[in-house]
Amino acid sequence: MAFILLSGSGDIMKQITVIGGDSRLKTAAEILKSDGFTVNFTDSYTEKEAQNSDVLLLPVPTTRDSKTVFAPLAKKEVLLSDIERLTKSGTLILTCNYMFEGKNCIDYGKDDAYCLLNAIPTAEGAIKLAIENTPFTLWGSRVLVIGCGRTGKILADRLKNIGCRVTVSARKQSDFAIISAAGCRCEYTADIPKNLNYDIIFNTVDVKVIPDDAFKECTASLIIDLSSKGGFDVSAAQGCGITAIKAPGLPGKTAPETAGKILAKTVKEIIESKT
Template identity: 30%
Template sequence: MLTDMHIAIIGGDARQLEIIRKLSQMDAKLSLVGFDQLDDGFAGANKQFISTLDPAGVDAIILPVSGMNAKGEVETIFSGEPIMIDAKWLSGTKKTTTIYSGISTESIKALLNICKRPFVEVFNRDDVAIYNSVPTAEGTVMMVIQHTDTTIHSSEMVVLGFGRVGMTVARTFRQLGAKVKVAAQETELLARAFEQGLEPIALSDLRAHVESADVIINTIPAEVLKADVISKMPAHALIVDLASKPGGTDFRYAEKRGIKALLAPGLPGIVAPKTAGRILANVLSLLLAEQWEKMRGGTS
């Protein structure tokens, strides 16, 4: 239980509702910032503005999956304006006040460099990434169906990257009857792809394998789909880039060639916000319980 733990949930989207629901059930004291247009009521949760929330009483801060944008703003779909968290406000919190965010951004790093507060990048955890790979794969299937005029079955697909997301995506499309190749740099990942019945190809040989590809799905957060690779793709090819912004595709050149290229990070929150929210809520509740136990035991 999180009885008497004061948690500020600042901004976010529909996934935050599941987090609020879970933490409310655990008896936490919740301050909701950027939720002034939210109609739902949650026990123990109070709507606040950042200007009226006393930072000295906050034990933990939960930011959205996207963290802060380049302007240092926290975005929210439940308010007309984004929220600004400045160094003065954050410096007023306890030194043990922990900040939880889906990802780390340059603006968060800059703020933490000034304020020196504990920080947890939730999406960097294996368990969260693996759980999220399921709605990501389902959302990718949806996008491929919407943006192609052929069946997935018998289509030729190339999945770039065979990590926590790439593995689930490749396996999902293979189970739907696609002919799936997996491109990776690490030899152990190529061996794992082979073991799972997929065709492994070295990332350095990618140009030779995209000439007949119907769909290319990228999960690598680096520019791997460069102009020299895209130039070898057939005109009907579809690129779905799942990597975090700005993705790993030369979108300018893809557009010039008339190849449809879609940047689609954050699919879980789009196609299955309730499931994605529950995944985050379950992990955050465990992390917060550990933090609260340490704080009350005086070990922080």
């Protein structure tokens, strides 16, 4: 079942069809409507909807199985193949970590500003998980943040500000300089398996950095994986008595309103750059 969100003035600037997603996508749709767009939020994608769409907004992530649109709140599936088949050539398709080859498609998941802003609710959600899953304060804890990307930097900053003893792993000397300037310790990512003497570990990278046998010497009581693909085997960590949590997509779970605002801002900027 679809419903139309009309702009307050009744003027149609752009017809945006929104498919799938969680509550953050609903928030984004409502904000776009208030900004003057006409938004069709739907859990189906028919030829009629395809013909009436100037912009097709897909969720974060666009898919988790490479076959269907990620839509945990929908009553039925929308196939990626249907989107590819039905979408007209002029329609702008906005995706996250997925591309429709040969289509007018932009992956907003690669937008630097979006990723940086999205790292804020990710960091806050990760800290929330850590507080809920440890019997001690984060203050004074020895914490390792694996990765010095956008999420890693913001998470390390937030952890340091609440009194954690933070180590950040990286590969480049330029990142080591940034880490040191922020008052954190540095560690080569390749050397992580040699020293897992921490209370809490957060992973932010999408490659396996902790081999299964390294958990036998790990002192951490909690490991949280924020990456989409995984930086370690959760079951291997749990087998060594460690609480291990796979936690992708935290913004949509812990701060959907803020995450929706960030997404709407990004979508509006992309559309305006194309008009």
